Amino acid sequence: MALVTALVTVPHRPVPATVAAALVAGALTVHLHRRPDGFLPAVLVRSxxxxxxxxxxxxxxxxxxxxxxxxxxxxxxxxxxxxxxxxxxxxxxxxxxxxxxxxxxxxxxxxxxxxxxxxxxxxxxxxxxxxxxxxxxxxxxxxxxxxxxxxxxxxxxxxxxxxxxxxxxxxxxxxxxxxxxxxxxxxxxxxxxxxxxxx
Incomplete structure (x- = not known):
């Protein structure tokens, strides 16, 4: 939800929204490594x-x-x-x-x-x-x-x-x-x- 919100905000607040999206994407990447079968399965991102x-x-x-x-x-x-x-x-x-x-x-x-x-x-x-x-x-x-x-x-x-x-x-x-x-x-x-x- 945080990543989607940040991405949708990019056209209106480019700098802070892009920074927020990058930070959340980084956290999501770490989460994928820790829980590859979680809410966003790693197999999807790798396909x-x-x-x-x-x-x-x-x-x-x-x-x-x-x-x-x-x-x-x-x-x-x-x-x-x-x-x-x-x-x-x-x-x-x-x-x-x-x-x-x-x-x-x-x-x-x-x-x-x-x-x-x-x-x-x-x-x-x-x-x-x-x-x-x-x-x-x-x-x-x-x-x-x-x-x-x-x-x-x-x-x-x-x-x-x-x-x-x-x-x-x-x-x-x-x-x-x-x-x-x-x-x-x-x-x-x-x-x-x-x-x-x-x-």
Whole structure:
């Protein structure tokens, strides 16, 4: 909890939060050596496949939820719409993204982890670049939908790879830590975008 709190605070208080995160990460490293089968099993940290799945989920969530936080402002800048109109316009891309993610998870079920991670990361980066380029409103909404599809599909598709990356007894903690990575991204994204929008 201390490490997550410090990391989320980094965008707002870079120096003290980074120092705190480094200190807590050091203490966590010592703890891993003392209790390799504790709350955060050392086998997770030592698994490249788990780290790739969790790191990709973190990245997808950062970009998608950053876009989600920025979407009302970007649409208002483009259109001058009222908050109600902006909210109504945002509804369909995110509902569509959530629905299509089921299909993407099914289509990627037999693909290798690196292929899935690279494809989803490329999709969310493209969505972010299109959104920040202030494209026409329909294209902007498609970008929001693409980011939503990539992040939601990533949570489903990458979770399976995260669990399969470790031996059976460690799969439950692996899913828990994987979800923590994703949720940390949901906190980081808006925090970073808030700083950009107010700069």
């Amino acid at each position: 490249p496949a788990f780290l790739l799945a969790g790191g990709t989920a973190l990245f997808l969530a950062i970009v998608n939820f950053g876009l989600f936080y920025a979407a009302p402002t970007l649409l208002a800048w483009q259109t001058g719409w009222s908050p109600a109109a902006v909210g109504a316009a945002m509804l369909w891309p995110y509902l569509l993204g959530g629905a299509l993610s089921w299909l993407v998870v099914a289509l990627t079920a037999r693909l290798r982890l690196r292929t899935v991670a690279a494809g989803l990361a490329a999709a969310v980066v493209a969505a972010g670049l299109v959104a920040w380029s202030m494209a026409a409103v329909p294209i902007l909404l498609v970008a929001f939908a693409a980011g939503s599809v990539a992040a939601a599909a990533g949570q489903g598709a990458l979770a399976r790879h995260a669990a399969e990356a470790v031996p059976g007894p460690y799969r439950s903690p692996a899913i828990g830590m994987f979800n923590l990575c994703y949720l940390l991204g949901t906190a980081f994204g808006p925090a970073i975008v808030a700083l950009i929008l107010t700069a």
